[in-house]
Amino acid sequence: MDADEHSEGPSNAIARHFQNLTVKVIQDGVGPITGSIPYAEARLGKALPACSIVDSDGAPLRDNASEAAIERVIDRLIKESVAAASTNGFVTGLGGFVAMPVTLPANIAGSLVINARLVGSIAYLRGYDISDPQFQTFIVLTTAGGTLAGSLQAAGVQIGAKLTAHMIRAIPIAVIRKINAQVGFMLLAKYGTQRSAITLAKGIPIAGGLVGAGMDAALTALVGRAAKANFPASI
Secondary structure, three states: OOHHHHHOOHHHHHHHHHHHHHHHHHHHOEOOEOOHHHHHHHHHHHHOOHHHOOOOOOOOHHHHOOHHHHHHHHHHHHHHHHHHHOOOOOOOOOHHHOOOOOOOOHHHHHHHHHHHHHHHHHHHHOOOOOOOHHHHHHHHHHHOOOOHHHHHHHOOOOOOOOOOHHHHHOOOHHHHHHHHHHHHHHHHHHHOOHHHHHHHHOOOOOOOOOOOHHHHHHHHHHHHHHHHHHOOOOO
16 A cells, blocks of 8 residues: 555445456456456357357457347347346355455445446447456546446546547547546445445455345346447447
C-alpha cells in the first residue's frame, strides 16, 4: 500500500477497489467464473453451426461470425445474465474474489461479476479491444449503469444524435481521465452505499444483501441495454 492509499478515506478506497475488481473480472474472471472473452467465445461457439466455424490459425470465432450471429449471441448473453442475477447462490465458489482485503457481500459480488463480465463480452463481440485501458474505463462505466453519451456531455464533449465507434476512439485522453476518476464512485453508488463502503473498507462482511434478486436482475437488464448503446457495432 502506498502513501496515497494511506491518505484515502474509506469511501475513496472502496470506490477504487470496486473499479479494480471490475477490471479483474473482465480480463481474468474470478474463481470458476471465466473472463469476458472466454465467456463470449463459448456462447458464440454454441450459437454457430459447426459448418460455419472456420479455424484460421486459431482466430477467434468473433472474427468469423456474421454481425447477425453476434447480435443474437449478445441478446442471449443479456437474457442469461439477467437470469443469473436473479438466482441465489450464483457466487458460490468465487474463492479469491470474496477473500480479498475488502470483503464483499454475496449479492454485491455476484451482481458485479455478472454485470462486468456481460459488458466486457458485449464490447468484445462488437469488436473492441477490452485489454485497452481506454475501453476498460468505458466498460467499468457501463457496469455501473452509466451511459457514455451522458458522461461525455457532462465532461463538455458535444456529440451527435448517435454515438459511433470512431467517436469513442477519438475521445481526448483528458476526458477519459475525467471519466475514469468518477467510475469507481459510480460503481459504489450502484452496488453499495456510503455506510457499506465504510464497513467494507474495514474488512467486515455485511450480513445479508442490499437488494433483492428482482432488483439485481433489473440492474443487469439496464446494464445490458447500456452496453449495447455504449459499444456500437460499427468499427
